[in-house]
Amino acid sequence: MPSDRGAPEARSVNRPAKGTGGPLEGVKVVDLTTVVVGPICTRTLADQGAEVVKVEAPGGDILRYLAAGSRTPAMSGKFINFNRNKRSIVLDIKQPEGLAALKRLIAAADVFVSNVRPAALARAGLDHASLAPLNPRLIHCGIVAFGTDGRYANRPAYDPIIQSLSGVAGTFDRAIGEPRFVPMVMTDHITGLVSAQAIGFALYRREKTGVGEAIEVPMFETMASFVTSEHLGAATFDPPEGPTGDARLLSADYRPLPTLDGYITVRPNDNRQSFAFFDAIGRPELKEDPRFSTPIRRTENAADYFTVQVEALATKTTATWLEIFAKADVPAAGYNTIDDLLEDPHLQDVGFWNFDEHPTEGRIRRTRTPVTFRGGMREQVLPAPRLGAQTREILAEAGYDAVQIDAMLATGAAQ
Known part of the structure; x- marks a missing residue:
């Protein structure tokens, strides 16, 4: 050469x-x-x-x-x-x-x-x-x-x-x-x-x-x-207090979720954000649901929590949900492909x-x-x-x- x-x-x-x-x-x-x-x-x-x-x-x-x-x-x-x-x-x-x-x-x-x-x-x-x-x-x-x-x-x-x-x-x-x-x-x-x-x-x-x-x-x-810092979980304790893995991150629905016209990622974590999310999707009664009333209960019932999100988000467009969640101060974002990153406005702002x-x-x-x-x-x-x-x-x-x-x-x- x-x-x-x-x-x-x-x-x-x-x-x-x-x-x-x-x-x-x-x-x-x-x-x-x-x-x-x-x-x-x-x-x-x-x-x-x-x-x-x-x-x-x-x-x-x-x-x-x-x-x-x-x-x-x-x-x-x-x-x-x-x-x-x-x-x-x-x-x-x-x-x-x-x-x-x-x-x-x-x-x-x-x-x-x-x-x-x-x-x-x-x-x-x-x-x-x-x-x-x-x-x-x-x-x-x-x-x-x-x-x-x-x-x-x-x-x-x-x-x-x-x-x-x-x-x-x-x-x-x-x-x-x-x-x-x-x-x-x-x-x-x-x-x-x-x-x-x-x-x-x-x-x-x-x-x-x-x-x-x-x-x-x-x-x-x-x-x-x-990997293990993230997923050692209950096996941190000796003897283990339960299985390895973070159930939220290992859910099949831990991904951008479909809307009427695309995808969106919503990630409410603490009680304020989660309860604001329930209000935003028109399901305020879920704030009293024992499966979702505390962070640990939402983690234990991650599959059910994601099911609620999947069903709700499919009913409106991405832009509509982003507007709703912005007003409710719920962490949410659209979905970028690799090609989208080339035109992302924030990346343009920061040079x-x-x-x-x-x-x-x-x-x-x-x-x-x-x-x-x-x-x-x-x-x-x-x-x-x-x-x-x-x-x-x-x-x-x-x-x-x-x-x-x-x-x-x-x-x-x-x-």
């Missing part, structure tokens, strides 16, 4: 500017991750001002090719979304010169993030024990499928494997009678964000101690915690959608960072890099001269 190291326009656009702002400005990150779980972690760091160098193998991150609708090869929409604010260098770390270059980058970095299986990382000398003498202040974050102390360690896994094993798919089985996957790589997103959070914690402690850290973030355990001119891909749409900091945000958004677009300049920054760089390019140790 040819690189774009010779494209000066890509290099100049992707060159990080001084003083771009953001709480992580000045933090240097070496990113040896692919697909989603790692790139969402490092994009989060990059969006907050960190300087992220994305190290790719020859051929590049597979996410470059995993989505339809690309304008040019190796630049899928998904890759563009998960890899903004990064620079790309291609190193063949199976070659000694490529591995040595990677270690030189890590020696000067604050953070090293990988989602390589631990055994392979150790064989390459990229585990924490090998890197700590090279850079004692290094924050080493390994995103893994399974914790290394368990019997599943070193198994390969992607998001659907973790959804299946962690109970995410099983919640659908409880709700609708068959296991399903959430139609997003949700476990990748959650684990990636948890990883970014852990790196932030480690950077804070390093400021106090001056010492680096080894972090392991396992996808399986992260999602098992996510959620931005349009940029990518140096090779043309006009692209991107989301802004949802989190804001009054103390300053990253001002310059770097477009997702073409494969190897900054190989030469990153090697030069690491201390390689032009002759050395040419030699590495000639052997394929760098591209």
